[in-house]
Amino acid sequence: MFDELTEAGKTIIFISHKLSEVTAAADEVTVLRDGENVGTVDTDDVDDTELAELMVGREVLFDTEKSPVDAGAVGLAARDLVVEDDRGVRAVDGVDLEVAEGEVFGVAGVDGNGQSELVEALTGLRTPSSGRVALGART
Structure with missing residues (x-):
């Protein structure tokens, strides 16, 4: 799609944090940090490491060595969770998940x-329509 637009003489502004997408799609990249223009570079003349450094203002390590971590006991579990939104429409439909103690879990x-409805059901702020939420040994 981008190729067709540029061949037609159109300018495209593409905003992303995904460096590989930006360098594949763009001829030039302007990096903004804290609302300030910190540099414009040709994508042919820059690699992901240099772009990342422009973005954060310091050296970025892409590869780090980490020891494997054994997951602890299940701290939070949901089984076949169904949650309706404020209009009565099913917002969560049959979710199953397990989060180990000490694990960071993102939605x-x-x-x-x-x-929002999932988080509210998991934290007890909203009653699920059906299914089960267990925190540690409590249900």
Whole structure:
């Protein structure tokens, strides 16, 4: 799609944090940090490491050595969780998950796709329509 637009003489502004997408799609990259322009570079003349350093203002390590970690006991579990939104529409439909003690767990998605309802059900702020949430040994 980008190729067709540029061949037609159109300018494209593409905003992303994904370096490989930016360098594949763009001829030039302007990096903003804290709302300030910190540099514009040709994608042919820069690699991901240099772009990342422009973005954060310091050296970035892409490869780090980490020892494997054994997951602890299950600290949070949901089984066949169904949650309705404030209009009575199913926002979460049959979610199963387990989070180990000490584990960092993230939920991502476009706003309005059930993440708020899921978090509220997992934390006890909203009663699920069906299914089960267990925190440690408590249900």
